[in-house]
Amino acid sequence: MNNLMRRAQNVQLWRKYCVKQYTTEAASAALSRGKPNYDEFIAGRQVQAQRSIVVQVSSEKSYSELYNYCSRFGSIVGAHHYCVRHDDDLHYILLEYSTAHEAAAAIDSGATNGDLSGVPVRSPFLWFKAAPGKRGPKLAPNNNNNNNIHHPPTSDLQSVDGTRQLDQEALLSQLRGAESIEQQVQLLHRHTQLNDLGVRMRFLAALQVQQAISGMFPAAQAHPFGSSVNGFGKMGCDLDLILRFDGETGGRKQSSGEPPSRLIYHTKENLSNGRSQTQRHMECFGDMLHLFLPGVCHVRRILQARVPIIKYHHEHLNLEVDLSMSNLSGFYMSELLYMFGEIDSRVRPLTFSIRRWAQACGLTNPSPGRWISNFSLTCLVMYFLQQLRQPILPTIGALVKAAEAKDVRVTEDGINCTFGRDLERVGFQSRNTSSLSELLLQFFEFYSQFDFHNRAISLNEGRQLSKPDHSAMYIVNPLEQLLNVSKNVSLEECERLRIEVRNAAWILESEVENSSLPQSERQEETWGLLNLFKHPEKAIIRPNMFFKPRMVEVSDLFEEKHQQLQSTIGPASTGEA
Ligand code: CTP
Ligand code: MG
Numbered sequence: 001m002n003n004l005m006r007r008a009q010n011v012q013l014w015r016k017y018c019v020k021q022y023t024t025e026a027a028s029a030a031l032s033r034g035k036p037n038y039d040e041f042i043a044g045r046q047v048q049a050q051r052s053i054v055v056q057v058s059s060e061k062s063y064s065e066l067y068n069y070c071s072r073f074g075s076i077v078g079a080h081h082y083c084v085r086h087d088d089d090l091h092y093i094l095l096e097y098s099t100a101h102e103a104a105a106a107i108d109s110g111a112t113n114g115d116l117s118g119v120p121v122r123s124p125f126l127w128f129k130a131a132p133g134k135r136g137p138k139l140a141p142n143n144n145n146n147n148n149i150h151h152p153p154t155s156d157l158q159s160v161d162g163t164r165q166l167d168q169e170a171l172l173s174q175l176r177g178a179e180s181i182e183q184q185v186q187l188l189h190r191h192t193q194l195n196d197l198g199v200r201m202r203f204l205a206a207l208q209v210q211q212a213i214s215g216m217f218p219a220a221q222a223h224p225f226g227s228s229v230n231g232f233g234k235m236g237c238d239l240d241l242i243l244r245f246d247g248e249t250g251g252r253k254q255s256s257g258e259p260p261s262r263l264i265y266h267t268k269e270n271l272s273n274g275r276s277q278t279q280r281h282m283e284c285f286g287d288m289l290h291l292f293l294p295g296v297c298h299v300r301r302i303l304q305a306r307v308p309i310i311k312y313h314h315e316h317l318n319l320e321v322d323l324s325m326s327n328l329s330g331f332y333m334s335e336l337l338y339m340f341g342e343i344d345s346r347v348r349p350l351t352f353s354i355r356r357w358a359q360a361c362g363l364t365n366p367s368p369g370r371w372i373s374n375f376s377l378t379c380l381v382m383y384f385l386q387q388l389r390q391p392i393l394p395t396i397g398a399l400v401k402a403a404e405a406k407d408v409r410v411t412e413d414g415i416n417c418t419f420g421r422d423l424e425r426v427g428f429q430s431r432n433t434s435s436l437s438e439l440l441l442q443f444f445e446f447y448s449q450f451d452f453h454n455r456a457i458s459l460n461e462g463r464q465l466s467k468p469d470h471s472a473m474y475i476v477n478p479l480e481q482l483l484n485v486s487k488n489v490s491l492e493e494c495e496r497l498r499i500e501v502r503n504a505a506w507i508l509e510s511e512v513e514n515s516s517l518p519q520s521e522r523q524e525e526t527w528g529l530l531n532l533f534k535h536p537e538k539a540i541i542r543p544n545m546f547f548k549p550r551m552v553e554v555s556d557l558f559e560e561k562h563q564q565l566q567s568t569i570g571p572a573s574t575g576e577a
Contacts, residue, residue: 035342037342037421038229038334038339039421042224045199045224046203046206046207048203049124049203049204049206049207050103050104050207051097051098051103052095052103052124052204053070053097053106053107053124053126054092054093054094054124054125054126054316055093055094055127055128056091056125056126056127056128057128058128058130060081062091063081063093065131066093066128067079067095070106073102073105073106073109074097074099074103074106075098076097076098077096077097077098079094079158080157080197080200081157082201084316084317084318085318086315092316094197094200094201096200103124107122107123107124110122110126121212121292121294122211122212123208123212123293124207124208124211125204125208125294125295125316158197166191166235171188171191172530175528175529175530176526176527176530180437180528181436181440181515181528181529182435184528184529185350185352185436185440186349188349188352188353188356188529189348189349189353193235194227194234194235194237198233198235199229201319202224202228202229202319203224205224205314205319206222206224206241208293209241209243209289209293209323212288212289212292218265219245220244220245221243221245222242222243223244223331224239224241225240225241225242225331225334226239226240226330226334226375227240227374228240229334229338230334230338231342232337232341232348232351232355232378234352234355238320238321239319239320239322240324240330241323241324242323242324242325242327242330243323243324243325244325246412275308278308279303279308282309282310282323283303285310285323285325286299286301289323290312295314295315295317296312296313296314296315297313299311300312307330308325308326309323309324310323310324311323328412328413328415328417329415329417329477329480332409332411333478333479336396336399336419336478337378337382339423340385342423343393343423343428344392344393346392346439347381347382347392347393349436351378351381353436353440353529353532354440354443355374355378357532357533358374358500360532360533361504363493363500369488370488370489370492370493371489371493372473372489372493372494372497373486375485376473376475376489379459379478379485380475381443383459383462383475384442384443384446387446387462390432391432391462393428394426395459396419396460396462397460397462398426398428399419400418400419400460401420402419402422402425402426402427403419403420403421404422415479416479437508440508441505441508443501444501444502445505447498447501448501448502452473452494452497453467454466455467455474456468456476457475457476458476459475460481471484471487471489472489472490472494473494473497474487507531508532514527514528
């Protein structure tokens, strides 16, 4: 009974949170003002998605005609064009109306197309059919004398791709032309971070799922989390989505002074085992998405995982989606990372460079496995920034201490996700003045010497602990402290990380020295950060200057490479001289 009561209480708390989110009109304002807090950011983007539709067109040139047609439903305040590459380029225009009602009117006007098979589904994803009697969309209606025609502010059609990363060559040339490593780090961040359109598209994918099932499940909510919203996402990152049924957003909203309704929805009795029930529900949702939802394809069910997920590809958004129903702590973890990114402007650019370096060395890999994940790597960066003599980030414990009653969040499984959300109240001020290139080098040096063999990392306390088990790498999960975030990492991968951080430290040290030369005197075209991103085959094992090499512990791979190196340059320095 106690368990049931606690569960009910937790559901109430989550509901309160959801209601607060959706009724926060100020959220949109906070979003356009800049510097929104996490709740405002999420709510603002959700409201923005409700005001938007995505229309497939034959080309960018259809914009004038589309604008003219769609203006009958309301006032269009923004338009973004993007392409998805298949055999041919598929063109889409995301239109933003000034209100959700206007977008809903456009969606509701949607007709079924007799030529196409399939069950029509109400969704923000639409197709702009050629006008009757025309072979294709009219290209330039601006010379039309009809006074009812709305002439679009053509300059306002933003043609920024939200689906792909900047062309690699263009990025490399930007980095080559930078003035300093510091600037390279900033440029890499600016050019590879998830852009505005990328965020809009992800919130539309979430809204599509939510709206598709809202008829039957009035309380359903699909919330994006992970790198799509925590500020550490790069262009093309996947969308992590959590589907919940305990909010109050879809159905009739209760105003604050109103007594609770006495008419309660009947429900089906729950299965006794919550996990197998979730798996059954997910299986069913997986089928529904697969069979009915426009754009959804390649649906895969991974239901035996610790957190069961449904993976799918969204072909109108060129987006990979991971849908879960039971990972609320992951949602709050995204909030923690978002706050860390907001606390100091160096945090995100630094993390982007480190994630890029790890990708270039093959330490990370888009598919899950025994290698370090981007999330674990991000935790390593956060911990590094916490443990500096002059910390750049506070411990999570300090955030927990600053919590007020309004910050209380407990998931239905009883996981306490309470921490202070108000950064002013947390009152953390860093006195650390290191530059980004200094921090990058310090990061590599720090993990060159970190004793992964015996020590675990705690972001809650901002210090190392004794390792509680034999995992190769141990990072205490900040919100579920009995779990290890990096449990999947094998000994071999952990060793590879150690080898690569040593290499990186060695390379960067000489790059920092060289970067003081004026640009004209630099010998190499590839310099600074770019040398960290070289392909692993090109990376060589350097004698280490910071510490004694631990030859006994290193993997075969390292020994083999080391022997090759010895035969070409003689014995490595032991660092003792
Ligand atoms: N998460 C967590 N504990 C884990 C793994 C993930 O709390 N052991 C949460 C984190 O909030 C993480 C989110 O789930 O951000 C999504 O996980 P994942 O997709 O693996 O990482 P992302 O941060 O989204 O990074 P990526 O861009 O590689 O997808
Ligand atoms: Mg992700």
